Amino acid sequence: MQSRLEVTRRTYLWLAGLVPLTAGLAGCSEGGDDGGDEELSGEDYPAVDEWLTETEVGGEAPNYDGTIVNQREQDTVQVDVGAGEDGIAFEPAAVSVSTGTTVRWEWTGEGGAHNVVAAPDDQIGESDYEFSSGDPVDEEGETYEETLDDAGIALYHCEPHLSVGMKGAVVVE
Structure with missing residues (x-):
């Protein structure tokens, strides 16, 4: 049981680290204020x-x-x-x-x-x-x-x- 809790905790921490990264990338793909292709x-x-x-x-x-x-x-x-x-x-x-x-x-x-x-x-x-x-x-x-x-x-x-x-x-x- 402890092993499963460990994996869940690792998965949670890994996913939590990805959320800010993907949110930042999503903002970049919209062209922002620099003109881009918007x-x-x-x-x-x-x-x-x-x-x-x-x-x-x-x-x-x-x-x-x-x-x-x-x-x-x-x-x-x-x-x-x-x-x-x-x-x-x-x-x-x-x-x-x-x-x-x-x-x-x-x-x-x-x-x-x-x-x-x-x-x-x-x-x-x-x-x-x-x-x-x-x-x-x-x-x-x-x-x-x-x-x-x-x-x-x-x-x-x-x-x-x-x-x-x-x-x-x-x-x-």
Whole structure:
């Protein structure tokens, strides 16, 4: 009988030691405050959700599923230009970054000539940023960068492909 009590006691102590360890690991796997891969809900950012799903101004973004990819705490974040099956999308469609982050749009060479334009008057009046990469280009590896220093929302689109939903959004916090 004493042997069985000994094993139970050892098992209990062993399991008790694992509980804090697994609890700590579980907290790490959720991405915490460092950005990680945690996705945010577009419902928390109505202007982003409306911009990427509303068909009154251009088409619906084909690859937007209601989530915003959390890339906060990254110095630079890349968005692919000419992504998706037909090369008519930004990937990711919506991303969250910290203030001071540089967003780099990089052309894939797919889907024809593209540009990146944030023009509040053209984007449901909700964009806090205004910028343009210039004339549409179709060269793979072309890049355009903007450093987003103020909290707000940058809604943007590709001028030649707005009607088919080539839209994107950056939430800056």
